[in-house]
Amino acid sequence: MPSLDFSLPHWAYWVGLIVFPLVAMLLSRRPKPDQTKYSISLGYFVLVTGGMLGLHRFYLRSLLGLAFIPVFLVILFANAESQAARSVVSDADNVVRMAERILERETERVETAEADMPDLQAALAEALAEDPESFAVRRAERNVERAEKRITEGRERIAEAETDLETARPTAVEAQEALGFWNNVARYAFYVLLAAMAIDALLLPMLVKRANAAIPPSEAPSEAEIALKKLEEEEQKDDADHVSAGWTGWIDQLSLKAGEFVSYWAVIAVFVYYFEVISRYVFGSPTNWAHEAMYLMFGMQYLIAGSYAMLTEAHVRVDIFYAPMKRTNKAWVDLFTSIFFFIFAGTLLVTSYIFAMDANAVASGNSLVSDWARGEIGFGEMLGSWNMAQWTDPNIRWGEISFNEWEVPLWPMKWVMVIGGLLLVLQGISKLAQDIRAIARGA
Structure with a gap:
């Protein structure tokens, strides 16, 4: 059996975490046709990712996939x-x-x-x-x-x-x-x-054309499809309902977009673990990067999604006394408990910034950013000395790396901690402003 010796490049990992959610967010906003048809591009995608299981045949409703x-x-x-x-x-x-x-x-x-x-x-x-x-x-x-x-x-x-x-x-x-x-x-x-x-792969255009031709022109959506569409509309409406009016609205929108962005990382995990299973049990070549890449990704997802969870009130809490209160009384309670929230969120932001700077300042880092983080050069000197070698030279390391064989840089994750803490603080400010607004209006 041929081996599958492939190690994911570090740049491909970080670029994928950024580009894939952006593309997915754009595709999810496309107007959906009244009648769903089979796509050649999606058919080839399924063929490449799941062709060994015949999933492309199942996608086109062909029982030959069982072979x-x-x-x-x-x-x-x-x-x-x-x-x-x-x-x-x-x-x-x-x-x-x-x-x-x-x-x-x-x-x-x-x-x-x-x-x-x-x-x-x-x-x-x-x-x-x-x-x-x-x-x-x-x-x-x-x-x-x-x-x-x-x-x-x-x-x-x-x-x-x-x-x-x-x-x-x-x-x-x-x-x-x-x-x-x-x-x-x-x-x-x-x-x-x-x-x-x-x-x-050669027959796929013909198979897609045949599958589309077999679709009745006036096929009504099934009850399951109607229920799924209704559920999606309700979820989108519920998320939009949490966005406040006024200047706090842009903070709520930012938290909403951040939560949507990292939600698509779960799809990446499906493909990565599918690749890991295939490479391990089919090719006998387990990867040295899949598990590390995914637990780092899920850690960053947890941090970025904190502001979204706060916006949509998805955190677990005891509502025995809080739920029956009026909006004004809830605002007073939230105003008091926000003291503890900002202690936590501020500590998270400050310590994560320290962790991020330390990650760039470790001795193994020999880039301009690492020199600046160690205080060896100033910020202006770092920007003035910047060149393409900082990005392309494989001998240049920007700071802390993992101790595993993959040796992925860890400083981006540390800076994601800073972003997560900043988003959480901003969402806390938005919530605080809304509570003050509710108390002032008495509603």
């Missing part, structure tokens, strides 16, 4: 068997190496002990003849006993090693044959899927 699944399952089963055979081969090879090492070592020791045995026995006989009760007799007896013990134990180890060799070598050969067989099964099954996907 892809057994072949895919064969690949998974063959890879599992290959992994088991590889473990057997590794274990058997270890046994063979240890047995050969034991044979080499113990054979030499036994031969040396057997060669020394006549001299040791002669020395014992000579000591007994001189003085049977002397210390020389006891020492000679111990030397003979040690030599006999070395010979006995050595022969036992040699016998065990020879037995291990007799059993491990055939096992290794048999497992190696099984490994080659299952590798070939997985490889040829993969080639079958590739051939089927290549054929479908």
Whole structure:
């Protein structure tokens, strides 16, 4: 089975986190046609991402997609068997190496002990003849006993090693044959899927055209589609209802857009983990970046979405006494509790700024930004000395990096913490202004 050796470039990771949500937000605002049709571009996208499972056929409502699944399952089963055979081969090879090492070592020791045995026995006989009760007799007896013990134990180890060799070598050969067989099964099954996907890539325009032609011209939306559309409209209306009037409205809109922006990161996670599963279980090449990239992304999503959760009142709280209150009384309560909120949000903003500056100022950073963060140059000198090498030179590091093999820069995440804290403080100011406004108006 061919391997899939791919490591996501750092720039592609950060660009994807920015560009993908922007494109998704633009596409979500396109006017939707009254009658949904199948798209060639979406069909090719599904073919590239899920063609091994025949998802492009299911997208076009073709049951031939079921033919892809057994072949895919064969690949998974063959890879599992290959992994088991590889473990057997590794274990058997270890046994063979240890047995050969034991044979080499113990054979030499036994031969040396057997060669020394006549001299040791002669020395014992000579000591007994001189003085049977002397210390020389006891020492000679111990030397003979040690030599006999070395010979006995050595022969036992040699016998065990020879037995291990007799059993491990055939096992290794048999497992190696099984490994080659299952590798070939997985490889040829993969080639079958590739051939089927290549054929479908050529046929896709015709398949899309046929699927669109099969759609009734006046097909009414199903109840599920109507309910889903109604739910989407209600959710959008609910979010818009939280935007206040006046100058606080732009802060609410900013929090709303930030929450929508990071919500599309969940879609990125689906594709990344799908790639990780395919590369691990189909190609036997687990990535060194997928898990780290996603937990960093979800951490940033949590921070950015804080202001959105505050705007839409999505945070968990106890409403036993708060919910029945009038708007004015709620405003007084919120005004009092905002003291604790700003302590938390201000601490988050200040500490995250310190973390971000420290991330750029670590010793491994040799960029202009790192020099500025360490106080070695001024802000104006940093801007005046800027050049394209700061972006393109792979030897230049902007600061802190992860300790894993991927070595992704961590300073962007630290600055996202600053952005999240700033958004939270701004939303707190908007909420505070609205509470004061409600108290002043008495409504």
